[in-house]
């Protein structure tokens with residue numbers, strides 16, 4: 001669960017967010033939309049810990065993380081993807097996902113250094129199976145030996161998603177996930193997101209994708225929540241139409 005309570009962020013005289021409150025229920029997929037400058041990126045940064053709010057609280061799975069660093073948030077099961085996919089270009093697709101597992105202790109952690117070769121082989125095999133399963137879910141199993149740098153952006157985005165989901169995140173934040181994806185790739189992306197047990201919050205310009213993928217849509221305009229509800233209601237909300245159409 002993600003709880004944002006009365007969060008405001010100011011940059012000097014600019015009010016990027018004003019009194020924003022929203023709760024994303026366990027397992028829900030929530031989309032945040034809004035015109036340019038509405039405060040979407042700032043909201044994202046407050047949740048991931050890149051930016052401290054001027055006032056208000058942020059809770060992840062019940063824990064107050066308003067002043068917490070990235071490590072604490074990651075330990076609570078928070079994962080994210082970026083507007084420009086962050087992958088290791090000189091590693092293969094499989095190694096990109098294995099590296100994510102290794103850092104998070106999924107490779108056996110320090111214990112793997114102390115056990116015998118047979119146990120270590122077992123740990124390695126389990127780790128590889130897990131990574132391959134994540135690639136399979138993301139529809140890129142056939143690319144496992146390709147170098148990430150050689151892939152077009154849409155495929156790199158799927159590698160980044162595989163890294164994010166390989167150890168079953170509790171909370172997943174997706175920043176402009178469909179940018180660079182064609183319609184088929186976006187559909188696969190939406191299927192993966194909807195099949196997760198995670199609580200998902202995504203910021204996205206493609207309103208059509210948000211309306212078909214999310215259970216709930218929050219609309220920001222000039223730093224304030226102007227609408228919050230299921231897609232059917234948001235689509236017909238007069239304030240949303242005005243904010244988008246001017």
Ligand SMILES: Nc1ncnc2c1ncn2[C@@H]1O[C@H](COP(=O)(O)OP(=O)(O)OP(=O)(O)O)[C@@H](O)[C@H]1O
Pocket residue numbers: 011014015016034035036037038039040041042043
């Ligand atoms: N570091 C900063 N310093 C000053 N003002 C900032 C800073 N970051 C954002 N802002 C301002 O805060 C407001 C919200 O910006 P933000 O980037 O969160 O909006 P956004 O909805 O993500 O926009 P876009 O869709 O264009 O990415 C804007 O008025 C922006 O100019």
